[in-house]
Amino acid sequence: xxxxxxxxxxxxxxxxxxxxxxxxxxxxxxxxxxxxxxxxxxxxxxxxxxxxxxxxxxxxxxxxxxxxxxxxxxxxxxxxxxxxxxxxxxxxxxxxxxxxxxxxxxxxxxxxxxxxxxxxxxxxxxxxxxxxxxxxxxxxxxxxxxxxxxxxxxxxxxxxxxxxxxxxxxxxxxxxxxxxxxxxxxxxxxxxxxxxxxxxxxxxxxxxxxxxxxxxxxxxxxxxxxxxxxxxxxxxxxxxxxxxxxxxxxxxxxxxxxxxxxxxxxxxxxxxxxxxxxxxxxxxxxxxxxxxxxxxxxxxxxxxxxxxxxxxxxxxxxxxxxxxxxxxxxxxxxxxxxxxxxxxxxxxx
Amino acid sequence: xxxxxxxxxxxxxxxxxxxxxxxxxxxxxxxxxxxxxxxxxxxxxxxxxxxxxxxxxxxxxxxxxxxxxxxxxxxxxxxxxxxxxxxxxxxxxxxxxxxxxxxxxxxxxxxxxxxxxxxxxxxxxxxxxxxxxxxxxxxxxxxxxxxxxxxxxxxxxxxxxxxxxxxxxxxxxxxxxxxxxxxxxxxxxxxxxxxxxxxxxxxxxxxxxxxxxxxxxxxxxxxxxxxxxxxxxxxxxxxxxxxxxxxxxxxxxxxxxxxxxxxxxxxxxxxxxxxxxxxxxxxxxxxxxxxxxxxxxxxxxxxxxxxxxxxxxxxxxxxxxxxxxxxxxxxxxxxxxxxxxxxxxxxxx
Numbered sequence: 295x296x297x298x299x300x301x302x303x304x305x306x307x308x309x310x311x312x313x314x315x316x317x318x319x320x321x322x323x324x325x326x327x328x329x330x331x332x333x334x335x336x337x338x339x340x341x342x343x344x345x346x347x348x349x350x351x352x353x354x355x356x357x358x359x360x361x362x363x364x365x366x367x368x369x370x371x372x373x374x375x376x377x378x379x380x381x382x383x384x385x386x387x388x389x390x391x392x393x394x395x396x397x398x399x400x401x402x403x404x405x406x407x408x409x410x411x412x413x414x415x416x417x418x419x420x421x422x423x424x425x426x427x428x429x430x431x432x433x434x435x436x437x438x439x440x441x442x443x444x445x446x447x448x449x450x451x452x453x454x455x456x457x458x459x460x461x462x463x464x465x466x467x468x469x470x471x472x473x474x475x476x477x478x479x480x481x482x483x484x485x486x487x488x489x490x491x492x493x494x495x496x497x498x499x500x501x502x503x504x505x506x507x508x509x510x511x512x513x514x515x516x517x518x519x520x521x522x523x524x525x526x527x528x529x530x531x532x533x534x535x536x537x538x539x540x541x542x543x544x545x546x547x548x549x550x551x552x553x554x555x556x557x558x559x560x561x562x563x564x565x566x567x568x569x570x571x572x573x574x575x576x577x578x579x580x581x582x583x584x585x586x587x588x589x590x591x592x593x594x595x596x597x598x599x600x601x602x603x604x605x606x607x608x609x610x611x612x613x614x615x616x617x618x619x620x621x622x623x624x625x626x627x628x629x630x631x632x633x634x635x636x637x638x639x640x641x642x643x
Numbered sequence: 644x645x646x647x648x649x650x651x652x653x654x655x656x657x658x659x660x661x662x663x664x665x666x667x668x669x670x671x672x673x674x675x676x677x678x679x680x681x682x683x684x685x686x687x688x689x690x691x692x693x694x695x696x697x698x699x700x701x702x703x704x705x706x707x708x709x710x711x712x713x714x715x716x717x718x719x720x721x722x723x724x725x726x727x728x729x730x731x732x733x734x735x736x737x738x739x740x741x742x743x744x745x746x747x748x749x750x751x752x753x754x755x756x757x758x759x760x761x762x763x764x765x766x767x768x769x770x771x772x773x774x775x776x777x778x779x780x781x782x783x784x785x786x787x788x789x790x791x792x793x794x795x796x797x798x799x800x801x802x803x804x805x806x807x808x809x810x811x812x813x814x815x816x817x818x819x820x821x822x823x824x825x826x827x828x829x830x831x832x833x834x835x836x837x838x839x840x841x842x843x844x845x846x847x848x849x850x851x852x853x854x855x856x857x858x859x860x861x862x863x864x865x866x867x868x869x870x871x872x873x874x875x876x877x878x879x880x881x882x883x884x885x886x887x888x889x890x891x892x893x894x895x896x897x898x899x900x901x902x903x904x905x906x907x908x909x910x911x912x913x914x915x916x917x918x919x920x921x922x923x924x925x926x927x928x929x930x931x932x933x934x935x936x937x938x939x940x941x942x943x944x945x946x947x948x949x950x951x952x953x954x955x956x957x958x959x960x961x962x963x964x965x966x967x968x969x970x971x972x973x974x975x976x977x978x979x980x981x982x983x984x985x986x987x988x989x990x991x992x
């Protein structure tokens with residue numbers, strides 16, 4: 295693969311704070327149930343089947359690129375299969391989301407964790423990445439790999455599934471502080487290894503998702519979480535590809551999130567984009583941050599919001615248009631198509 | 644009732660930015676399942692039964708005052724019964740929380756709403772307030788009344804219950820903007836009337852809960868929500884009692900929340916307290932903002948966090964120690980007792 299193909303990628307340019315002639319756009323959860331093409335495959339396969347079949351995962355990854363002309367693909371995967379390499383039993387239950395059948399509840403449960411074999415246990419994703427890269431090469435559209443951040447993974451490992459207040463996780467981290475360090479350290483190593491292998495397989499950027507980190511106070515984020523995110527992000531920084539760092543509910547500690555690492559900081563929709571960019575400063579690129587429910591609004595309302603976001607950040611070196619959280623299942627495909635077209639129509643000086 | 648009794652109330656002093664010799668403390672959801680005394684009553688009555696029986700509501704309201712010596716009582720009630728006065732059918736389903744059986748889904752559904760008779764439909768709460776005031780008078784402990792804010796009420800009215808992303812509500816507000824205004828206006832009038840009647844019954848402060856407002860972008864908060872919160876808060880400001888304005892997930896638009904009104908701004912735990920107080924400025928008091936899950940931590944960890952919060956804000960004129968969201972059901976009563984004692988032990992100069 296000749297990397298020169300991607301020299302003019304608006305997405306990669308923005309990650310590197312380089313000047314662009316137009317604003318790159320892609321969407322969190324851009325491959326998903328809202329697309330008829332996805333639903334067609336999904337009707338015959340479970341989520342984990344699709345993730346674990348490189349051919350299907352590659353196909354789904356490409357769907358939004360083909361349908362909407364987004365400026366980056368993101369590998370179709372899930373943040374939780376890496377936990378399986380540690381011995382966690384993962385399943386997705388209809389209507390309930392992911393469940394871990396054997397969560398850890400005591401510090402002593404850590405002893406049960408296996409030594410992860412990332413290459414073997416997550417080979418399906420690396421294989422999917424190789425397939426997608428072949429398909430995308432002629433288009434010059436880069437592929438993003440990703441992983442869940444240690445805190446978000448730890449939350450699932452401890453809670454066993456979704457949880458409103460993450461009370462078990464937080465109690466663990468405060469009561470079993472030493473064991474918490476051991477767990478987070480092992481998740482950080484696993485995550486760094488997983489992202490590294492994705493880059494080796496061909497991912498041209500990687501995103502660390504700290505989806506649940508917004509449940510933490512700034513103080514707790516700094517004390518119990520940031521060091522482990524930093525461990526992952528600084529390991530991955532050496533790979534030579536842009537690193538995106540995303541969390542939701544991070545308005546209270548954006549600067550800390552930035553300081554933990556990443557070339558691009560992903561904003562959710564609950565911050566004013568211009569203010570947030572100001573807080574982050576000129577040394578990182580910014581990705582975000584439309585409220586994904588805006589995609590359910592009439593086009594004129596969506597267009598108005600998109601224009602205000604573009605007015606705020608389009609001319610900033612290093613801006614990637616995105617939603618502030620994953621696209622919902624009822625998103626009309628037509629709004630996605632029009633939005634991509636609209637963002638692409640904005641000329642930069 | 645002689646209001647002079649409450650002249651030295653640390654809570655009321657703080658609301659009015661007056662100097663205190665010690666820091667007042669109370670807790671969101673301080674009357675609740677974590678208390679054995681509450682569970683005993685709750686085992687024989689449903690939540691709505693307890694809310695709608697003035698004797699039981701008064702008894703529960705007093706429990707944390709008697710048990711822990713908190714500096715304010717908050718009337719035991721729920722934010723949703725006011726919706727019943729508009730014709731919404733409310734129930735609490737075990738494990739699922741509140742449900743509205745007849746949510747509004749179309750603009751035309753607004754026509755079905757009844758003209759609310761607040762005095763009659765919510766008389767149980769006013770009666771409970773009168774009872775509590777009698778009991779609390781000898782202690783000089785003030786009583787807080789409260790209501791849900793228009794956005795949070797509208798979300799329940801439209802979603803019909805809890806919802807992760809409030810997509811229906813937001814789509815309504817963007818697609819049916821005129822009808823949204825009509826709905827929010829009627830909820831604002833209802834809420835102002837409800838709070839006014841609580842003050843007439845004896846509430847010595849009132850708190851507006853905008854529990855779900857953190858789902859909004861700052862831009863949407865300003866456009867679709869703040870004007871109606873302001874309508875409530877400015878009406879209530881004329882009553883001569885302190886007004887507390889609380890929301891969660893507000894780190895991105897604290898200044899807008901403040902500008903919508905209230906003498907005291909309630910912070911959740913996801914902001915640095917000193918930074919947030921700085922942003923809010925000296926003209927409002929500040930309430931908050933310990934992570935409620937800290938109450939599940941070992942005492943030394945809880946104490947450390949409480950001390951850091953006190954170090955940050957105790958000397959600010961107008962600081963009320965509280966949690967940043969309701970106490971959880973597994974909170975040990977002992978930690979609550981020790982925390983109140985610890986906050987009270989801090990002397991102010």
